[in-house]
Amino acid sequence: MLQSTAVPIPIEDIDTDQIIPARFLKATSREGFGENLFRDWRYSKGDVPNPDFILNNPTYQGQILVAGKNFGCGSSREHAAWSIYDAGFKVVVSSFFADIFKGNALNNGLLPVTVSPAFLDGMFKSIEQNPNATFTVSLEDQTIRNDSTGATFSFDINAYKKMCLLNGYDDIDFLLSLKDKIAAFEKQQVIY
């Protein structure tokens, strides 16, 4: 269960090149990408913070990022999920996620919550009226509540991924446990 204020970016089709531009993908570790999250929107020329961009506005804080539909489209770079998580977000809400981004987020403990367009609109409106508006996300119940209006939305999540997130399980541990089955599969498989 997470209750938090949220940071709204009401733009559609935000691609992973905006979330983290390619020139910042040169690191060989997973850490430190948060400072370049939305780099070219956050900073103008000469690395001057752009005061109009929401992440530079101290009024808006929180562990929930709320964005327009088709969030995370484009490049498969997992660095996009790493940078959002590294910047302190635990949940991303949109009416629609790009497939690869959604998988990458789930593999890194960042929960993508898909809500209806109407519920998303309600979230944007509540934050506009009160930047301290809170939202409550329960992974266990698969619900998100707009605490200002009381509206609740039940979201879908893959059952296996939910189990992994709740229990801290790891895909690779699971796959390694299947090694014998994989080796048996290979015996009957012909690769040309």
Added chain:
Amino acid sequence: MGKTLFDKIWDAHVVHTLEGGTDVLYIDKHFIHEVTSPQAFDGLRKRHIQVFRPNQTVATADHNVPTINQHLPINDPLSRHQVETLTRNCEAFGVPLYGLGHPYQGIVHVIGPELGITKPGMTIVCGDSHTSTHGAFGAIAFGIGTSQVEQVLSSQCVLQAKPMKMRISVEGQLKEGVLSKDIILYIISKLTASGGTGYFVEYAGSAIRSLSMEARMTICNMSIEMGARGGMIAPDETTFAYVKGREFAPQGPAYEEALAYWQTLYTDEDAHFDAEYVFDAADIEPMITYGTNPGMGIGITGHIPGMDEVENKVNYEKSLHYMGLDPGQELLGKRIEHVFIGSCTNSRIEDLRLVAEFLQGKTKSDHVQAMIIPGSKQVELQARREGLDKIFEAAGFFLREPGCSACLGMNEDKIPAGEYCVSTSNRNFEGRQGPGARTMLASPLTAAACAIAGKIVDVREYLN
């Protein structure tokens, strides 16, 4: 009920199914490159495990590499470190590497097909969204994140829910001057940048069948630009003829055996698709994009939509403001400063031949910078053998060395802020070709014609 091509291949690769529908999918071939693999190898080290099937992974350096003087050390220390890390990881874990200086080096989605590594019926993944390219062979190929790269390295499998299926048919004959790049830009402009999300696409129809393998790759390559996980085309005689005799293709009796299997790879007549679209090839003209996602494209003679024609006005205004364009504007005659011919979408030998043939006897406009980046060392060598480099030079173009280059601007090849680039690549996102760069996606022929004119032109006016 019959099966789709996609179902046939997917079902043949399921090792195990989890409750809730996620499959453990066996991966026949895994490509890696320097940008999305280092953290995956680190993961193996932390777990003290080896690569499960090192010979089913192939590595190359492409995203970060310079496109001139590749024989010298890489200038940028971060890029150099990343490329060297790949070399070290491949050595330590026994993964075959076609690194800088190797005759097989190149963009990962160019080398797989040209070396015969990519074959019909395979499952192929890579930490790169344009892995969909390999679907042109009738393979299931899709991009994955680094956590999944680690899954494949450690188990040769990925955990993946089966996507929905979509068929897009293009029927009829293409008009003169219209290339496969125009077909896919047209399709994306109709379906939008998110219209394929949740789906795996099969491209079909007589116009698709008539295309060469390289042209088919261009179509499948951009499937991800409408949000689809991948795109594929059923293998046929064109496919078999292309694969036969390549370095890693089966030879002799093994080829015949493979061929017998490949010939079973088609969608049954009574198979079901979750979504279906049919387009008429005659409706497609040379395309160009005007906005900041690949769905924002128009026929070259058209007008940018007016404010009253778009749903999300805030997004649209932001996009056109970035591009320095006005709603309702026509693009013909718009001055441009750069032309980029390259990327995993359009950097193969056929693309270069087409451009060379067009450029013969012409020279680029003085104010245009024109780069041609071959997709691989093999493409570069072939172009030089055929004397294409001389034609490019005479026309004021410069044939460089292979890599992803200005498609994503990770190396020095960037478009300066505010300037316009007609590009054969796949993404016109803000800043994609460099901070502030303004990208207009088009076919190699349209890009070449725009370089000659120094402005946006209709290539058909230059054809006899």
